[in-house]
Amino acid sequence: MESDTYRYASGILAIIALVYYVKEPSRPRTNWLGWLCMGWAAYVLARFAYIYITTENHDLGASDWLFAFPLFFPILGIAFALYENQMEKIIAAFFIVALIMLAVTVSRTIGTITTGVAVSPLIMNNQIHGAVACGLIFVTTTFWLLHYVTTPNADPRFARLAQMIAPIILVLCLIAIYGAKSKGVWLAMAFTLPVIAVLGMRYIRIRARSGLMIACAAILLVGGIYAVRQNLDQTAGPTVRATASMIGGIWGSSNGADAITQAIQSGETPTAMDERLQLWSNGWELFSSAPVFGWGNQWLERWQQTRYATVAYTLLHNGYLEILVRFGLFGAFVMALILASFVVSVVKAYRRGLIPRAAMHTYLVCIFFFALTLLSNSNNRLAIGESLALVTSAFACWCNLRLRPAAREASPLPAAA
Numbered sequence: 001m002e003s004d005t006y007r008y009a010s011g012i013l014a015i016i017a018l019v020y021y022v023k024e025p026s027r028p029r030t031n032w033l034g035w036l037c038m039g040w041a042a043y044v045l046a047r048f049a050y051i052y053i054t055t056e057n058h059d060l061g062a063s064d065w066l067f068a069f070p071l072f073f074p075i076l077g078i079a080f081a082l083y084e085n086q087m088e089k090i091i092a093a094f095f096i097v098a099l100i101m102l103a104v105t106v107s108r109t110i111g112t113i114t115t116g117v118a119v120s121p122l123i124m125n126n127q128i129h130g131a132v133a134c135g136l137i138f139v140t141t142t143f144w145l146l147h148y149v150t151t152p153n154a155d156p157r158f159a160r161l162a163q164m165i166a167p168i169i170l171v172l173c174l175i176a177i178y179g180a181k182s183k184g185v186w187l188a189m190a191f192t193l194p195v196i197a198v199l200g201m202r203y204i205r206i207r208a209r210s211g212l213m214i215a216c217a218a219i220l221l222v223g224g225i226y227a228v229r230q231n232l233d234q235t236a237g238p239t240v241r242a243t244a245s246m247i248g249g250i251w252g253s254s255n256g257a258d259a260i261t262q263a264i265q266s267g268e269t270p271t272a273m274d275e276r277l278q279l280w281s282n283g284w285e286l287f288s289s290a291p292v293f294g295w296g297n298q299w300l301e302r303w304q305q306t307r308y309a310t311v312a313y314t315l316l317h318n319g320y321l322e323i324l325v326r327f328g329l330f331g332a333f334v335m336a337l338i339l340a341s342f343v344v345s346v347v348k349a350y351r352r353g354l355i356p357r358a359a360m361h362t363y364l365v366c367i368f369f370f371a372l373t374l375l376s377n378s379n380n381r382l383a384i385g386e387s388l389a390l391v392t393s394a395f396a397c398w399c400n401l402r403l404r405p406a407a408r409e410a411s412p413l414p415a416a417a
Contacts, residue, residue: 017079041071061297077397113179121176131180147358184376278308294328319374342396349399
């Protein structure tokens with residue numbers, strides 16, 4: 001469900017973690033990664049305040065303060081540590097809720113889905129948000145199931161639960177993603193599914209039974225795609241053809257901007273693609289005029305002077321441009337450094353036996369899938385992206401915490417009641 005509830009939940013968890021952290025006699029010290037997260041947040045907030053105070057119209061931008069979320073990452077890592085003993089139960093509860101939400105929304109919209117009309121799964125604001133959420137649920141469910149299928153000493157209760165409901169969740173996710181008609185998510189899934197398949201093959205030994213199950217799943221997937229091929233072409237075909245034509249024009253032209261302008265002006269370009277090209281053109285124009293540090297929360301005022309300022313949206317429909325327009329190359333570098341450090345922490349935690357392999361793969365593949373969806377939509381400015389950032393960053397900060405020698409020597413933080 002798409003709402004601001006995750007913000008309140010994160011705030012409550014942060015307060016709980018801060019209380020436990022202050023009381024802990026042997027609390028771990030903040031390392032360079034924690035200071036980097038909090039330093040970046042301080043920079044974002046200070047710059048926002050400075051521009052707000054010094055501009056005539058007190059520019060607020062649009063959702064610019066969300067980029068200060070790294071302020072909470074380290075303390076949410078402590079919150080993760082407080083509940084780590086309950087994490088298996090929390091994860092199981094999440095998938096039960098996901099199953100219920102998917103079953104309800106898919107069953108209510110299955111008639112519409114079969115007609116080829118777009119639906120919004122999981123009670124989201126629109127179908128794109130719902131499709132992204134279903135893609136993330138699909139990834140996490142896959143590795144949740146693989147973990148219990150391949151871990152001999154796993155809790156049998158959770159193993160049975162995963163084996164019972166995970167296949168249903170996976171099927172419902174695919175139906176919902178198809179029904180949402182989000183071309184960007186379809187493209188992201190097209191690249192993500194082979195990655196999941198390659199990683200999944202490393203979990204299981206190909207024997208007669210498992211090989212038959214894999215073959216049946218592949219046949220069902222390919223058969224399903226073939227059965228709805230006409231609707232797929234109707235939904236994505238015009239965009240694919242317009243994109244191919246535009247790329248051909250860019251390739252054969254000395255000025256790529258002219259080819260993009262022609263695509264925007266062409267009556268054969270689908271409306272959604274046309275609007276995105278206008279948004280991206282405006283975003284690139286703003287970034288080019290302030291490439292190093294960006295415009296901060298002043299960008300929305302500058303937007304009125306761009307070439308396609310009359311376009312219906314100011315959501316840039318590209319997560320990377322959202323960062324570049326506001327914070328330039330400097331901001332993109334800092335945020336990429338934070339993410340890269342998180343990835344390294346998670347991988348190291350797996351190599352030291354602190355987390356299971358499935359947890360590492362869930363983290364990495366979710367980031368990969370979400371990064372692909374950012375190419376066509378600003379999901380990092382939406383509830384689905386913000387909540388994903390908070391959860392994955394809390395997990396990565398917890399991994400970073402457990403990697404420190406002092407943290408391993410000290411007694412772990414007490415589990416919350």
